Amino acid sequence: MKKFIHDDFLLETDYAKELYHNYAKNQPIIDFHCHLPANEIAANRSFTNMTQIWVEGDHYKWRAMRALGIEERYITGNATDEEKFQKWAETVPYALRNPLYHWTHMELSRYFEMDKILSPKTADQIYGACNEKLRSSDFSTQNLLRRMNVEVVCTTDDPLDNLSDHAKLDNSDFSTKVLPTFRPDGLINIEKRGFTDYLKRLSEITEIDVTDFESLKEAIGQRIDFFHAHGCRLSDHGLSHAFGETFTPDEINRIIQLSLKGKAISGKEVAQYKSAVMHSLGVFYAKKNWVMQLHLGPIRDNNQAVLSKIGINAGVDSIGDYQQAEQLASFLNQLNNSDSLPKTILYNSNPSDNEVFATMAGNFTGEGIKSKVQFGAAWWFLDQKDGIEDQLDILSNMGLLSCSVGMLTDSRSFLSFPRHEYYRRILCNLLGNDLKSGLLPNDMEWIGQIIKDITYNNAKAFFQFPSVVKKEGVKA
Known part of the structure; x- marks a missing residue:
């Protein structure tokens, strides 16, 4: 009886089999966004x-x-x-x-x-x-990563983290590069309980008294410098939608001071604050040549009873139906107009917005950079077979699939790396079917090179990870 997960699983044509086995299968993995705990990797749990x-x-x-x-x-x-x-x-x-x-x-x-x-x-x-x-x-955690040929793992880290586990890994002989990612939710979510306490902790760690917009930016810049010295080359943002409101520094000063005094802030003021901080972060990222990841669209923690009992990330999130286009265009435009738009990846959770995101990415380009703004791989509820195929089709029709940086796990599990294989098989099957139908010329060498680029080469060039992590003289 044939095994369920056999050598040619998901590969429907001889073309697909050749593309996968000869060009995709053995490519190293660059997992540029996941939620693996760095302490468990450092401890080799x-x-x-x-x-x-x-x-x-x-x-x-x-x-x-x-x-x-x-x-x-x-x-x-x-x-x-x-x-x-x-x-x-x-x-x-x-x-x-x-x-x-x-x-x-x-x-x-x-x-x-x-x-x-x-x-x-x-x-x-x-x-x-x-x-x-x-x-x-x-x-063990490290050997599981070695087994799956993982070259780089980018964890997800709070700006206040001391990155001691990453430092430990940097000084070890572990061959997989484990790098932090800057995830500043605590700096952005001014409407959430605990925001003022977070700013106090930021002040303590940076020894900068955060009382207004300028001091906040100074403190953020110090933490970005710290993360950069530890090899960080990406940020990540989990937002309902992008924030592209207009603002003045005086308005943001007033909003911050209201928050620090425990005063109520209007919905418009929250949006202005988030727009200002996101814009400032984008400027920092561009100066550091970081990649900014925007995960947009879900409604999180819908079931309050489960949330109060278990906490966040309990499995009670869903696809949202936010208006995405105008705010996203405004946010990217404001950065681009000042020549401060970093390389960016847009991830969408609502399939009805896939074309919006694909075409938005194509609006902002950079000389010498393949797809400076990327329509990212199918994410969360969409990282299944149909969702992956849909993302690949839409990107192909409205952009350049050949410039894609490919797949990521977005996972907390050390057993999740076959998701890269899953994506690669689906990609090869899609192109294999086009070859069989005569929609692509029978040039296996060139199409095989495109497969190699999507599954590895493009990501390696796009992220420009450091070959050596240097931390000398960096304040924790």
């Missing part, structure tokens, strides 16, 4: 069982388990790890046509050489066999 490495913290799986009506105690509660795994195994057969079904069996195959279909019938055998392998040093 090993995992006791499959629940720890596979189910804990994975809100994709939690969401599917809740949809099946499974009690929360088996998801995030006090059930044993084995009980939680059993409930995940119970869920998988019902996840047919959900990307979790493909990912689950690709991960079992690629990491554990386990080709059985996960179900209640096979759960005990799979749990036992995989747990036995986890006891080997081959399954």
